[in-house]
Every structure is written in C-alpha cells, then in structure tokens.
Amino acid sequence: MSEQIYYEDIAVGSEITPLVKQPTTRQLVMWAGASGDYYSIHYDKDFAQSKGLPGVIVHGQLVGCFLGQLMTDWMGEQGSLRKLTCGYKSVNFPGETLICKGKINKSYIEDGEHYIECNLWVENTKGEKTVSGKALVTLPSRG
C-alpha cells in the first residue's frame, strides 16, 4: 500500500497514478463467476459473432471496477469512495492493455468532509477512450 494522501496535498488539474490492466478470457470467466453475469457474449466466440461482434468482449462492469480500483489504490485506507459513475463508450477485447487514468477536477469542503472529484477514463493502446466516468471521494485532512 502506498502512503496515505491528504486533502491538502491534492492540486486540481493533477493526474492520478494510472492503473494498467490486461484482462484475459480467464479473468472474464472469473468475473462471470464473481458477478453472476453469464451473458454468453463474454465467453462464447460463436455467440458473440452472431451478435455482430468480432469476438468475445470484456464485461463493461469489470472495466468499471478497474476504475474503482484506480480510486481505492489512490485514496488509501483513510479515503472513502462516495460516488463512481462510468459510461461504456465502446467495447474492449480480452488481451488488450487497458490504462485507467484520472484527473482531479474539483476539491471542496462540505459539512466538515473533504471532497475530491475526479474525471476518469480508460484508454486502450490505440489511445481510444473506451470508458469514461467520474469519482467522488473523501480524504482525510491534515487540519
């Protein structure tokens, strides 16, 4: 675990340490088991092709959870993830390298809590943003 970050340390406009993921078909099977999402488009190539896709695709929600991990890794144990949104813009394929990134959009104090809002996105190696989202976290304060 990295060192705890504090609200006062965070500059608006700065970037979050990226998280690199490379989901394999094995990981999709593990996700299907853990999430209960057994839609065949994620493991049956013939079925996926019958739906007009080149092959099986990564579960959108798994990639969304990668963005959750990006935030929990960054905010540390004292931070809390309050909100997470993700829009699945285009599909991801197993074997692709996915880079999860974030940028600080806003920081504010409300009702004694120290909030950081971030814009998040996932890029493939072609630089395409396949998933974009937002997170709202609270961080501890040095004050």
Next chain:
Amino acid sequence: MAEGSLNIEDLKGKIGMEWEPGIYEIEKGMLRQFAQAIDDPNPLWQNEEYARKSRYGGIIATPTFVLTIGFEQIQQILASISPGTILHGDTALESYQPIRPGDMITATTKITNIRERQSEKGRTVFMTFEITHINQRQELVAKCRQMIVSY
C-alpha cells in the same frame, strides 16, 4: 432480430414499480472471489490481520462489490423480454457505507426510465434500472443505477 420481438411496452407499464426484493447473505469468500476477479490485491478486502488494524477493524468489501448484489434481478427482467443483443450503457454507484462479511443485504430493483431510438441497427431501447441496498440494521448501504442498451 425481428422488429417488435422486444416486448418493451409491458416493461414501460412497470416504470417505478419495485420488484420482489432479494436478500443476500454476504460471506467472506464472496468478497475474496470478487477482489480476485478484478485482480485487486488491496489487503483491506482479503487480509484479516491487516484489516483488523485498519480503521474498519476487519475486512470490508471492495466498494464496487455492491454492483453485483441483485444484478441478476436485472438480468432476469431482460431475459424475460429480450432475445436481442444487450450491452451495458452506464453505471452509477452511490456508496454510503462499507459492506462487511456477515451482512444481510436486501436489494430492491425498479425500472426508472425507458426510452427508444431508431438507429441503423433498428430499434434501440435504453433501460435504466435502480437497485437500492439496505443492510440488516435497515441502513442505506448503496444505490446503483444501471443503464442497459438493447437492440
């Protein structure tokens, strides 16, 4: 897919209606299985000894774990209406408190919105579901909004 095979009109009549809630007992193994599926090594989700010394005093679920609780209710609704292609549109999670092993979570699903659009693929339907999660102490744990696209 044949036009009209998606019986969306029935579903439109159910906007705002709550489905029968599902009750889920959270076991430690589920939290570990979930963390392993994402490949998230954070010890807070799996390492009892580490987590005991944390501010939580024990293992907690990955904050995104709650997205899977009751998600099959949405899948069952979709399976009952649509033989077409289904894609996930977006997800919104509001998290109010962590889930811990031993929690009993009640998940209640409702459809909050349905809209349609004609595209080159034919009729595309956008369905928004909301799942509310309450724990055994009747505390709000999370609210999840899921938008599903079907064509």
